[in-house]
Amino acid sequence: DGGITQSPKYLFRKEGQNVTLSCEQNLNHDAMYWYRQDPGQGLRLIYYSQIVNDFQKGDIAEGYSVSREKKESFPLTVTSAQKNPTAFYLCASTVTGGAINEQYFGPGTRLTVT
């Protein structure tokens, strides 16, 4: 079955440590996205990538970094510079080039930093 996988489901880290969240898709989608969700709030865009080896900052990119070396993979690193990293992180993808641009989401990773 085609879809998006995120791992791990739960992640616990000590303050000051960098942590990398995995996102893999087998939908053959060109574009991939990382969102952050906090309780009672909508999704906020961290980074997005329209094509391999290219990515753009979203609305809240500070303290995060990404890479896009393969079409299927878009890992997100939460660095120690991110002041409030505890949140629910969602990865998404979409096909590009058409007018539909329907987004598909992974199951999410809940990160807790203490």
Place this chain on the structure above:
Amino acid sequence: KQEVTQIPAALSVPEGENLVLNCSFTDSAIYNLQWFRQDPGKGLTSLLLIQSSQREQTSGRLNASLDKSSGRSTLYIAASQPGDSATYLCAVWDTGGFKTIFGAGTRLFVKA
């Protein structure tokens, strides 16, 4: 800057009731509008996508409408069931950038 608002923030209804969730957006220059469902601690599941040239889409007991000129969309749920309890989010694909703008969601609770 595009902003998406969903009203109400929370809604509790008895089983069997028909209900309407509202979504408004400030800039009518959109490619499409998408409605999602999110269960607690889970990712988002796409329910319906309406392209900017369309007025409505239907899937089972769900019907979504789009009035682009007034910046509004509604999600109609017929004969609600306890299994419909979840958070419903709407999102617009903005022509001003390669990204989707989300509302904060409506948390729905259907009582058995």
